[in-house]
Amino acid sequence: MPQNEYIERWTKQHGKRLDHDERVRKREAREGHAQSEKAQNLRGLRAKLHQKKRHAEKIQMKKAIKAQEERDVKSAAPNEPSSTPLPNYLLDRSQANNAKALSSAIKNKRAEKAAKFSVPLPKVKGISEEEMFKVIKTGKKTAKKSWKRMITQPTFVGPDFTRRPVKYERFIRPMGLRYKKANVTHPELGVTVQLPIISVKKNPQNPLYTQLGVLTKGTVIEVNVSELGLVTTGGKVVWGKYAQVTNDPSRDGCLNAVLLV
Amino acid sequence: MATVVPPPSKRQKILAAEKAEKALEDAIIPKHLGSVRVQFVDQSTGKSTGPVVAVPVKDATVKNLETLLNTIQGNEPGDRLPYRFFFRNDRSTGSESELLDVQTDLYNSVLRPGFKSTEDNIILQFIPQAVFRVRAVSRCSASISGHGEAILATAFSPESSSRMATGSGDNTARIWDCDTGTPLHTLKGHTSWVLVVSWSPDGKILATGSMDNTIRLWDPKTGEALGGPLKGHTKWITSLAWEPYHTQAPGKPRLASASKDGTVRIWDVVLRRIDESLSGHRSSVTCVRWGGLNRMFTSSQDKTIKIWNTKTWNCLHTLSSHTHWVNHLALSTDFVLRTAYHDHTGKVPETVEEKIKKAKSRFAEAATQEGKLVEKLISASDDNTIFLWDPSAIPADSNAAVKPIARLLGHQKQVLHVSFSPDGLYIASASFDNSVKLWNARDGKFISTLRGHVGAVYMVAWSSDSRLLASASKDTTVKVWDVKTGKLKEDLPGHKDEVFALDWSQDGKCVASGGKDKQVKLWKH
Numbered sequence: 001m002p003q004n005e006y007i008e009r010w011t012k013q014h015g016k017r018l019d020h021d022e023r024v025r026k027r028e029a030r031e032g033h034a035q036s037e038k039a040q041n042l043r044g045l046r047a048k049l050h051q052k053k054r055h056a057e058k059i060q061m062k063k064a065i066k067a068q069e070e071r072d073v074k075s076a077a078p079n080e081p082s083s084t085p086l087p088n089y090l091l092d093r094s095q096a097n098n099a100k101a102l103s104s105a106i107k108n109k110r111a112e113k114a115a116k117f118s119v120p121l122p123k124v125k126g127i128s129e130e131e132m133f134k135v136i137k138t139g140k141k142t143a144k145k146s147w148k149r150m151i152t153q154p155t156f157v158g159p160d161f162t163r164r165p166v167k168y169e170r171f172i173r174p175m176g177l178r179y180k181k182a183n184v185t186h187p188e189l190g191v192t193v194q195l196p197i198i199s200v201k202k203n204p205q206n207p208l209y210t211q212l213g214v215l216t217k218g219t220v221i222e223v224n225v226s227e228l229g230l231v232t233t234g235g236k237v238v239w240g241k242y243a244q245v246t247n248d249p250s251r252d253g254c255l256n257a258v259l260l261v
Numbered sequence: 262m263a264t265v266v267p268p269p270s271k272r273q274k275i276l277a278a279e280k281a282e283k284a285l286e287d288a289i290i291p292k293h294l295g296s297v298r299v300q301f302v303d304q305s306t307g308k309s310t311g312p313v314v315a316v317p318v319k320d321a322t323v324k325n326l327e328t329l330l331n332t333i334q335g336n337e338p339g340d341r342l343p344y345r346f347f348f349r350n351d352r353s354t355g356s357e358s359e360l361l362d363v364q365t366d367l368y369n370s371v372l373r374p375g376f377k378s379t380e381d382n383i384i385l386q387f388i389p390q391a392v393f394r395v396r397a398v399s400r401c402s403a404s405i406s407g408h409g410e411a412i413l414a415t416a417f418s419p420e421s422s423s424r425m426a427t428g429s430g431d432n433t434a435r436i437w438d439c440d441t442g443t444p445l446h447t448l449k450g451h452t453s454w455v456l457v458v459s460w461s462p463d464g465k466i467l468a469t470g471s472m473d474n475t476i477r478l479w480d481p482k483t484g485e486a487l488g489g490p491l492k493g494h495t496k497w498i499t500s501l502a503w504e505p506y507h508t509q510a511p512g513k514p515r516l517a518s519a520s521k522d523g524t525v526r527i528w529d530v531v532l533r534r535i536d537e538s539l540s541g542h543r544s545s546v547t548c549v550r551w552g553g554l555n556r557m558f559t560s561s562q563d564k565t566i567k568i569w570n571t572k573t574w575n576c577l578h579t580l581s582s583h584t585h586w587v588n589h590l591a592l593s594t595d596f597v598l599r600t601a602y603h604d605h606t607g608k609v610p611e612t613v614e615e616k617i618k619k620a621k622s623r624f625a626e627a628a629t630q631e632g633k634l635v636e637k638l639i640s641a642s643d644d645n646t647i648f649l650w651d652p653s654a655i656p657a658d659s660n661a662a663v664k665p666i667a668r669l670l671g672h673q674k675q676v677l678h679v680s681f682s683p684d685g686l687y688i689a690s691a692s693f694d695n696s697v698k699l700w701n702a703r704d705g706k707f708i709s710t711l712r713g714h715v716g717a718v719y720m721v722a723w724s725s726d727s728r729l730l731a732s733a734s735k736d737t738t739v740k741v742w743d744v745k746t747g748k749l750k751e752d753l754p755g756h757k758d759e760v761f762a763l764d765w766s767q768d769g770k771c772v773a774s775g776g777k778d779k780q781v782k783l784w785k786h
Contacts, residue, residue, distance in 0.1 A: 084777075085430020087413040087761045088456045088499045089588060089677050089719065091521075092545065092562070236265075237715055 124218035154249040156213040182255040195223040219245045290368045294318040297379045304386040307632035321367035343390040350376045391726035393605050395769030397741050397750045398784040403442025405781045412775025415762040419600045420464040422766030425773050428455030434469045446484025459501040462601035470498025496521035502551040506601035507621040519546035537574045548590045553624045560587035585643035593637040596683035597627040600767050641676035649705040667705025678720045682727035691718035709747035722765040733763035
């Protein structure tokens with residue numbers, strides 16, 4: 001492993017080789033050939049690693065190219081004017097409609113009063129305490145009475161959480177199972193956005209799980225929607241909205257939710 | 262207030278306290294300065310009023326000067342006028358002399374900066390302000406549903422605040438009775454969205470322009486169509502402008518319509534045919550304004566503004582200073598042209614001649630500046646800037662270079678809407694950057710930014726006394742601002758979605774707004 005930035009230090013002290021730029025240019029020019037040679041001649045594990053790296057690189061490249069193309073065509077406004085009525089000062093402008101459509105759909109939905117208390121997943125399968133908690137039997141005192149529990153399900157832990165002293169810590173929420181973000185889908189639009197979780201509002205299994213922030217299927221969480229730019233009738237920016245977890249995060253390793261509208 | 266501003270930090274508090282202290286210090290006028298000689302000059306005519314008067318410096322506040330000027334003019338105590346005073350500074354650093362606003366008193370505005378000493382004669386120009394005062398609208402007096410789609414345009418009748426027209430995405434326009442908050446007429450006929458509504462200056466005809474490429478005329482009294490559609494444009498109508506009342510041939514009003522197809526057509530309303538078709542713009546015409554001095558102004562998405570002679574229909578000039586679409590135009594005389602002979606007293610002359618005479622005199626009053634008829638033009642653009650033009654100062658030679666008075670920089674996103682205050686002293690501009698900005702209409706100097714909206718601001722509307730300003734925004738609120746202090750006066754939440762259209766009635770009693778939530782809201786004091 002190199003110790004410190006010795007190359008940068010050297011260049012700062014002595015400058016670059018006189019033919020540095022040319023060498024760099026040539027190396028870049030050779031790169032395609034070098035890549036090709038590697039791709040053809042590597043064998044075994046090296047080949048696998050190389051392919052994986054190239055695969056990731058190519059995905060990035062494709063994405064960049066696509067973004068570039070999209071940026072270029074943006075100036076050409078759609079010929080067909082929008083289907084919703086717009087005043088003429090907005091007619092020729094291409095708009096970021098996603099968040100907007102989201103908010104108006106929510107408003108329309110809210111008008112239907114019956115929809116107020118229904119959630120997408122009304123029933124969930126129960127999880128027993130044995131499944132949820134693992135008894136900790138390490139340590140002198142703990143081993144004797146076995147009062148310490150580790151939560152085996154994914155959890156949300158607020159940013160201001162500090163652990164209690166080990167002696168008093170009854171529940172351990174493992175770092176590896178903590179989630180900060182959820183992939184939230186708008187049910188009608190099918191738009192999915194990754195949003196930060198603010199809090200766990202209700203775990204249907206047990207009020208204790210709500211308190212502990214356990215994320216299981218059917219849990220209602222509050223997500224931060226401020227980047228969607230929704231506005232209340234009072235003109236304030238909406239930033240918290242409820243969503244319900246739709247997958248089993250302990251199996252999937254990700255957290256999917258639907259927005260409650 | 263719905264938009265809660267965060268409480269000021271300690272540093273801000275200290276700064277504010279320092280500022281207040283300094284202001285308090287500034288307010289004190291030293292007693293030992295003796296008196297100064299003042300000559301009042303009417304800014305509109307350029308004539309001096311009364312003899313040179315000696316005024317003690319310590320008493321020379323705007324309020325006292327107002328009283329003095331009223332006495333000199335022999336106004337009875339009952340009909341005293343409020344005034345604004347200006348001072349022309351010849352010793353300014355620039356090559357041209359600048360006009361300064363006398364804010365509170367003569368000492369702080371003129372003597373202390375050293376523009377004049379107590380030995381000199383001070384020439385003060387004055388402008389009378391509106392005698393009436395419009396009260397800020399503060400409550401929603403009616404919320405009327407009726408339209409089946411978003412409301413795209415609204416306009417009050419020039420006659421009074423009791424009639425208002427809206428155009429909507431449900432292919433109809435409606436006329437509302439604002440006194441009772443009820444719908445009066447539904448104007449059916451268009452086959453697509455109604456994008457513009459415009460009342461004739463005498464309030465006898467309502468014109469609507471639509472997405473179906475036609476214009477229709479309606480009788481607002483009965484709600485019946487005056488004939489069929491006016492066909493001619495090949496794309497939708499973006500803007501309508503009536504011929505000013507005082508330049509109309511009596512009984513023969515004309516209407517200009519701008520369209521997406523890049524043409525402007527002049528319609529003879531009585532004969533229902535195209536008088537003239539002005540082509541020249543290479544792209545959608547976004548706005549048309551018919552000035553009172555035989556000029557017509559059109560702006561377009563081809564980045565230019567064209568000035569047309571309304572007698573010969575020649576294109577006199579093409580102003581191409583903007584670097585992106587020109588979105589909107591406004592004239593300093595917009596308010597009088599729109600209201601013609603209807604003033605704040607509500608008295609309407611009997612005969613047509615008297616009406617024309619009154620419209621003419623009102624126009625002259627609004628347009629006169631230092632003895633000349635001046636009609637200023639302002640243009641808002643997608644290049645985030647605004648240009649202030651003086652078309653009367655542009656030389657007649659069409660090849661001559663055309664220079665604007667000022668380029669108004671400051672907006673951070675596209676500017677959608679600009680408007681002159683009815684007295685022609687301020688400019689308000691609404692932009693996508695969530696702010697409204699106020700500018701001095703004389704030289705285009707920046708005055709203040711009105712912040713508070715959390716979404717793009719679509720439109721602004723002035724109260725007729727120029728002391729208040731309303732703005733409509735994407736964030737679903739209408740906000741009323743105090744122009745003098747630059748502060749939020751009233752926040753009017755209530756709409757459930759974007760507010761697209763806004764208008765303040767000519768007599769100042771009522772504000773109408775409509776938007777995507779399909780409801781028309783009337784706001785009153």
